[in-house]
Structure formats: structure tokens, C-alpha cells
Amino acid sequence: MKRVLLVFGTRPEAIKMCPLVNELKTRSGLETVVCVTGQHRQMLDQVLDTFGVAPDYDLSIMKERQTLFDITEAILTRIRSVLDKVRPDVVLVHGDTSTTFVTALACFYMQIPVGHVEAGLRTYNIDSPYPEEFNRQAVGIIARYHFAPTALAAENLRREGKDPASIYVTGNTVIDAMQHTVKADYRHPELDWVGDGKLIFITAHRRENLGEPMHQMFRAIRRVLAEHPDCRAVYPIHMNPAVRQAADEELGGCDQIHIIEPIEVFDCHNFEARCHLCLTDSGGIQEECPSYGRPVLVMRNTTERPEGVEAGTLRLVGTDEETIYRNFTELLEDRAAYEAMSRACNPYGDGHACKRIADILELGVYDPWSPDRKQ
Ligand code: UD1
Ligand code: UDP
Numbered sequence: 001m002k003r004v005l006l007v008f009g010t011r012p013e014a015i016k017m018c019p020l021v022n023e024l025k026t027r028s029g030l031e032t033v034v035c036v037t038g039q040h041r042q043m044l045d046q047v048l049d050t051f052g053v054a055p056d057y058d059l060s061i062m063k064e065r066q067t068l069f070d071i072t073e074a075i076l077t078r079i080r081s082v083l084d085k086v087r088p089d090v091v092l093v094h095g096d097t098s099t100t101f102v103t104a105l106a107c108f109y110m111q112i113p114v115g116h117v118e119a120g121l122r123t124y125n126i127d128s129p130y131p132e133e134f135n136r137q138a139v140g141i142i143a144r145y146h147f148a149p150t151a152l153a154a155e156n157l158r159r160e161g162k163d164p165a166s167i168y169v170t171g172n173t174v175i176d177a178m179q180h181t182v183k184a185d186y187r188h189p190e191l192d193w194v195g196d197g198k199l200i201f202i203t204a205h206r207r208e209n210l211g212e213p214m215h216q217m218f219r220a221i222r223r224v225l226a227e228h229p230d231c232r233a234v235y236p237i238h239m240n241p242a243v244r245q246a247a248d249e250e251l252g253g254c255d256q257i258h259i260i261e262p263i264e265v266f267d268c269h270n271f272e273a274r275c276h277l278c279l280t281d282s283g284g285i286q287e288e289c290p291s292y293g294r295p296v297l298v299m300r301n302t303t304e305r306p307e308g309v310e311a312g313t314l315r316l317v318g319t320d321e322e323t324i325y326r327n328f329t330e331l332l333e334d335r336a337a338y339e340a341m342s343r344a345c346n347p348y349g350d351g352h353a354c355k356r357i358a359d360i361l362e363l364g365v366y367d368p369w370s371p372d373r374k375q
Helices: 011-024 042-051 068-086 098-109 132-142 151-159 173-180 189-194 212-227 241-251 265-274 284-292 306-310 321-333 335-341 353-363
Strands: 002-008 030-036 090-094 114-117 145-148 167-169 198-203 231-236 257-260 277-280 296-298 314-316
Touching: 002 011, 002 068, 002 098, 002 353, 011 030, 011 042, 011 090, 011 114, 011 173, 011 284, 011 353, 030 068, 030 353, 042 265, 068 098, 090 098, 098 114, 098 132, 114 132, 114 353, 145 151, 145 353, 151 167, 167 353, 173 284, 173 353, 189 198, 189 231, 189 257, 189 265, 198 212, 198 265, 212 231, 212 241, 212 257, 212 321, 231 265, 241 257, 265 284, 277 284, 277 321, 284 296, 284 306, 284 314, 296 321, 306 314, 321 335
Parallel strands: 002 030, 002 090, 090 114, 114 145, 145 167, 198 231, 198 277, 231 257, 277 296, 296 314
Antiparallel strands: none
């Protein structure tokens, strides 16, 4: 029997790995072990509870205002004994966080094969997103299996010279998680507060946006809301104290915005599905909102998810106050511009990514989904 160890540590990794944990646990040919690094604490535990995943190991590394050194040092030191004890045949990591990179590095040092879930996303700008672009490229060098969510991500990997036989187009596991979340009869007090108004859904947390860019983002949002009294913004805020401080300084006292604690992923999807539009610098939300046909203004200078931009649902607006103000205003006032972006599209998968990854690991077979695999 093959022993598979999944290692993850932040909210988005957990949202995309828990459905995979639950699928792998149904396979008789696999022994599934879960280690969380605890790079996030409350935001990670919220997702583990939602999916009913109980980790076998918890490195509990999080500390307030942790630096990249803190995270790297703590994981590298603590994961070694877990790898020694579990002796996995393969370790699965996800995406581009420090947990992902450091775990893959430890596996490399111990010569343990790595499977990279959500492989091949690229901006090719090492500073943006920071440090994620470095993390995913570095894991791409180490990984034995590349589970790419889209044909484009697979193409990036092939262009970089990865062995084509190691690249699988599986779809994104977040689409699996989304299959059962949005309900027609969903209710939430925040949605009652919005009533017949336009729900503006906001999230923000990127490291490279901390400081002045984040202040500019928030100032633009406040100005637009003040000019559009029919809008109500709901902003489930990240737990990073630096984000909270900036939000408090720029958005505090604005009665058109409710800044609330992080919400469960099921709530988050239902908010996304009902919003008029979304402003975010998140990666995952760029994958989710297009499915619901909700326009997204991406407050970043680059995106590794060009599929949604090509489909017309995502617009990259950077972090400059005037640019965000102009784009946000346009979508509220120009009906044609809004409708052009409100097309539902889902380039990120069909909801069977976990099954495909499990098939590859358990049986070494793959039910071809993309013509891409046939090359
Ligand atoms: C991390 C990832 C980023 C990912 C994001 C998802 C890295 C370098 N960054 O960034 O790629 O997009 O998670 O949200 O891997 N905090 C808490 N409780 C929590 C979570 C965070 O208090 O449950 C606070 C702590 O003070 C912590 C700070 O937030 O020090 C920052 O957390 P950290 O994981 O370092 O960075 P993120 O911005 O969350
Ligand atoms: N999300 C959530 N609760 C919230 C905000 C976001 O469950 O209060 C979910 C969201 O649906 C998406 C993921 O968290 O699946 C995105 O996480 P985040 O923005 O923290 O990280 P990123 O995707 O940018 O790495």
C-alpha cells in the first residue's frame, strides 16, 4: 500500500486540499496521512472543521506578524521528524505558500517524491505575487508529479522543460469543493443588511500590497461607496494585524461597509454568488467568482490566472487609487461594461480533480479529460 502524506498550512491550501484528503481516504490502495504546519491558525482550523479533517500532525508554527524567515525556519526544523516517522511514498503539497515551498525543500533534502497540486501557475515576475511566484517555481523544480489545473498551466510546465509524462491536467480541486456550497435558500444576516442594495464583496491580504498599496485600495473603495448610496460592502477581513490596521485607518466609521471576521468557505461562496461585484487581491477568489458570473476587479499588478481575464470576468486594476476608483465607478455606472463582465465561465475544472489525482496515485492510471494528455 502506498503511503501519501499531505502537508498544508494556510486557509486556501486547506480549502483545496481537504476535498482531496477526503477522496484519498476512500481509496483502499492508499494510506493517507495529514500534517498541517499551522502557518495559519484560526483560519486553518475553520476550514478543517468545515471539511471534518483531523490532522495526524500539527507543527503549530504560527506567530503574530511572522516573517518569511520565521515560517521557513520553523517548518524546516519541525517537519523533518514527521517525514522521518511517516516515511511517505509521496508527499503532496499545494500551490505557492511558504508551507508549500519549505515542505518541498525538506522532501528534496530527504529524497522523498513530491506531488504538486495546482502546479504550473505563473506570472514569471519573481516580485509579484511575492513570495508566491518564487515558491511555485521552486516547487516545480522539485516535484515528481505536476497536477496542473488547466491546459495553460500544463503548457507553462512543458515550456519550462518538465517531463511531459509527469504533467497531468486535473482541473482545480477548489471546483470540487464548490459543487455543493451555493444554495438557493441561503440566508445570512449580512445579506439581510444588504437587502435590495448592491452587494460589493471585498477581500485583501497580499504581502506585496501591505502598506501604501493597501491604503490606496481602501481609499478608492471608500470614495466610490460614498458616491453610490445603493451599494453595501461586506469585507471578511484577513487576520493579519497589518491588514486590520490599514482597514481600520481607511475604512473605519464608514457605515456602508461591514468589516467582519473571516467567514466559512460555504458562506464565502454564497456571498460570491450573490455579489454585484468583487474587489480582491486573492488568488482563489479569481477562480471562484467567474463560475458565478460575477465581475472581479483584481487589485494586483499581475495574475497567474489569465484564463478568467481572457474569459472577460476578471479585470486587472493594480493598486493605484485612481485606477481602482475609475474601474469600480465604471462598473457601477456603465451597464454595458458591467454586463460584458458578468458572463459565467469556468475554465478551472469540472469538479472531478480530486478523483483524477487519487486515480493517478492509487492506480497509476488516468481517465483522460483533456486532449492535452494525449500528446
Ligand atoms: C499566506 C501565504 C499567501 C496566501 C495567504 C492566504 C505565504 C508567504 N503567504 O499569507 O501565499 O495567499 O496565506 O491567506 O505563505 N494570522 C492569524 N491567524 C490566522 C492567519 C493569520 O492571526 O489564522 C495573522 C498572524 O499574525 C500572521 C499573519 O496573519 O503572522 C500573516 O500570516 P502569513 O501566513 O505569514 O501570511 P498571509 O498574508 O496570511
Ligand atoms: N475565503 C473564506 N473565508 C473568507 C475569505 C475567503 O473561506 O472570509 C476563501 C475563499 O472562498 C477562497 C480562499 O478563501 O477559497 C481564498 O483564500 P485567500 O484569499 O486567503 O488566499 P489566496 O487564494 O489569495 O492564496
